[in-house]
Each structure stands twice: as structure tokens, then as C-alpha cells.
Amino acid sequence: MNPVGNRPPRDTGPIELRDFGPNGRRLGTPADCYDGSPWELHRGELVEQMGSKDIHAITMALLAALFRTHAREGMTVMTDVYCDLTDEQGSSLRAPDVVVVSDLEEPKDDVYRGKPVLAVEVRGTQSKRYVEEKVRLYVEHDWPLVWIAHPVRQEVEVFSQAGSSVVYRLGASLPLPAILDKHGLEAIPVAAIFSETEASRYTDGWVATRAEARGEARAEIRTCARSILQVLAARGLPISDALRARILACTDAATLDRWLILAATANTPDAIG
Structure with missing residues (x-):
């Protein structure tokens, strides 16, 4: 694909002058992924991040508020943070929309290296390939629980180490992991993931009750x-x-x-x- 001859692949310098990887994307390094960067890194190739806009950003905020309300002591909820998923196939730094982690003693200005106990991707303006590629990588690295929230379809697809995914649609109750039982909440209506009015019943309203x-x-x-x-x-x-x-x-x-x-x-x- 690139006439590189005997020289090493070019993965630094101006993006437009870099070589392409096997999936047709420009090569990159972890140095391309920094706070405010438009890039993620997937096994050595650059992937442009999709901005959090409108319904995507609202869903992220509702999920983060829900998790922060109900997470047990010692849990940390983070949004848009780079997670190191580097393996023998190359360097990877992907940024889930929301993660809950149990092994972060104090906030650090660095990528997260570990396994979140829960990670969420919100399917907004991103392509299906973009989201599924990220989730597949999370599952390959044995992340125990991954959600894909679909604001337009109003449904949540849940991936776990148990195997195939399960889809929860409007009218169903979405089971919550034990790490989110600080106030005794075991499940939440799918509508509360996407509606500010419904969500408020399970954040401040739930705690007050x-x-x-x-x-x-x-x-x-x-x-x-x-x-x-x-x-x-x-x-x-x-x-x-x-x-x-x-x-x-x-x-x-x-x-x-x-x-x-x-x-x-x-x-x-x-x-x-």
C-alpha cells in the first residue's frame, strides 16, 4: 500500500505524510493521544474520535451522574479517558465514553492502565464499525462488562464475559452490577438512561427516598x-x-x-x- 522500500514505516510527523496501516488508516503512536486530541490509537493506527454532541453528550452525562450516585466507596467514574489496551498486535489507546474503575487510588493526568469494572460506549454520530471495533477490543482484553447505549433506538446492549450480548429495550429493566448498589438499586428502567426526567428519579430522587x-x-x-x-x-x-x-x-x-x-x-x- 505504501512504497516504503526498506525504510521503517513512518508513524510520526505530520499526519498527512505518514504511512498507512493494514486497515487503511494512518499510523500513529501513543504520543498522538493527549488531552484534547482528536485521535485514538487502535493497534498502531490512528482513529479519529467522534465529538460528544447533543443527545450523545446528554446520555454520557446521565450515565455518569447515575454511576457517581450509586457507585460503592472506592469506585471512580471517568468520562472520555484514554485506556491502554496495548497488546502483541500493537499499541492501542481507546477512550470509552464512561468507565467505572476500582483500582484508581487518586486521579492522575495519564492514561488508565487496568480493567474497568464497567465501560459504556454511547452510539451517537459514530459509525457502527467505530463502536463495534472498540467494544471488540474491550472484550478481547477481558473487560468484565461493556454497554453500548443507543439513544436513537432507546436501547442498551450489554456484553459480559458470560458470552453473547443481551439487548434491553424501552419497558425493560436493565440490571446493574453490584458495584452500583450503594443505595440498594439493583436495576434501572432503560428509559432512565436516556431521559433526564426519568434519570432524576434514580439519582437525587432515589437517594432522598x-x-x-x-x-x-x-x-x-x-x-x-x-x-x-x-x-x-x-x-x-x-x-x-x-x-x-x-x-x-x-x-x-x-x-x-x-x-x-x-x-x-x-x-x-x-x-x-
């Missing part, structure tokens, strides 16, 4: 503990400081319910605990 529910549960537990002490006192049974502390410290509703029955029926407070 869960906090309210936890507050009510704590209040019920405190009430039950006080009821146990009141029943024991009303029956004239002695309450030691240790027993009082054990009852007030218990946070298991089922245990407290059992103790309440014992407080009303047992002949001695020793039956509790």
Missing part, C-alpha cells in the same frame, strides 16, 4: 426498643444496665420483635438476648 425510608426504619427500631423496656418495667421485671444497653443497641427489627414477645411473656428478663 432511600434516606427517608432509612430514617423511618430507624425510628421504628427505636420505638420497638423503648416498648420492650416499658413492658419489662410494667411487669416489674428487673432491667440491668447491660440488658438496657443491649436492647437499645440492637438494630435488627426481627430480633426486637421477638424480644418484645418475650418481654410480655417470659418469667425472667434473662430470656431476652
Whole structure:
């Protein structure tokens, strides 16, 4: 394809003067991939990044907000960050739209080297080949979970190490990985990936609802503990400081319910605990 003769392939210098790789794209190096660069690198060949515009950018923002809300402690959510996927077939630096990683101790001004626990590509203005090539590379490098979000079709295609992909469409619930269960959310409607109104129910709205529910549960537990002490006192049974502390410290509703029955029926407070 290139009359290079015996000279090494030209992969540096002005882009338009570089040689072509086996897939018909200009050759490049990791030095071409920097913050703000229009390029990604796929096994030694340059691939032009597609800009995040309109619905593509909105979907990215909704996903990032969702992940940051529900990610467990120690997880880091990043957008448009270069990930090193270099292998024996050549240097690769690809930038997923959104990734969740577990092994980033502190933000670094560098490419990410590791395996994200979740990576997402948003299919916007990019060609099908562009997205599928990236996802295929992620899967080849054993990334455990990869999503392709299709804003136009309103569906999410999920790739996992289990094998073939699964497509979730409007009306379905998309299962979330365990790393996103900080607030007890196990699945999310597909519509929440693409709609700001729906998404808000599972970010700030979800957290507020869960906090309210936890507050009510704590209040019920405190009430039950006080009821146990009141029943024991009303029956004239002695309450030691240790027993009082054990009852007030218990946070298991089922245990407290059992103790309440014992407080009303047992002949001695020793039956509790």
C-alpha cells in the first residue's frame, strides 16, 4: 500500500505524510493521544474520535451522574479517558465514553492502565464499525462488562464475559452490577438512561427516598426498643444496665420483635438476648 522500500514505516510527523496501516488508516503512536486530541490509537493506527454532541453528550452525562450516585466507596467514574489496551498486535489507546474503575487510588493526568469494572460506549454520530471495533477490543482484553447505549433506538446492549450480548429495550429493566448498589438499586428502567426526567428519579430522587425510608426504619427500631423496656418495667421485671444497653443497641427489627414477645411473656428478663 505504501512504497516504503526498506525504510521503517513512518508513524510520526505530520499526519498527512505518514504511512498507512493494514486497515487503511494512518499510523500513529501513543504520543498522538493527549488531552484534547482528536485521535485514538487502535493497534498502531490512528482513529479519529467522534465529538460528544447533543443527545450523545446528554446520555454520557446521565450515565455518569447515575454511576457517581450509586457507585460503592472506592469506585471512580471517568468520562472520555484514554485506556491502554496495548497488546502483541500493537499499541492501542481507546477512550470509552464512561468507565467505572476500582483500582484508581487518586486521579492522575495519564492514561488508565487496568480493567474497568464497567465501560459504556454511547452510539451517537459514530459509525457502527467505530463502536463495534472498540467494544471488540474491550472484550478481547477481558473487560468484565461493556454497554453500548443507543439513544436513537432507546436501547442498551450489554456484553459480559458470560458470552453473547443481551439487548434491553424501552419497558425493560436493565440490571446493574453490584458495584452500583450503594443505595440498594439493583436495576434501572432503560428509559432512565436516556431521559433526564426519568434519570432524576434514580439519582437525587432515589437517594432522598432511600434516606427517608432509612430514617423511618430507624425510628421504628427505636420505638420497638423503648416498648420492650416499658413492658419489662410494667411487669416489674428487673432491667440491668447491660440488658438496657443491649436492647437499645440492637438494630435488627426481627430480633426486637421477638424480644418484645418475650418481654410480655417470659418469667425472667434473662430470656431476652
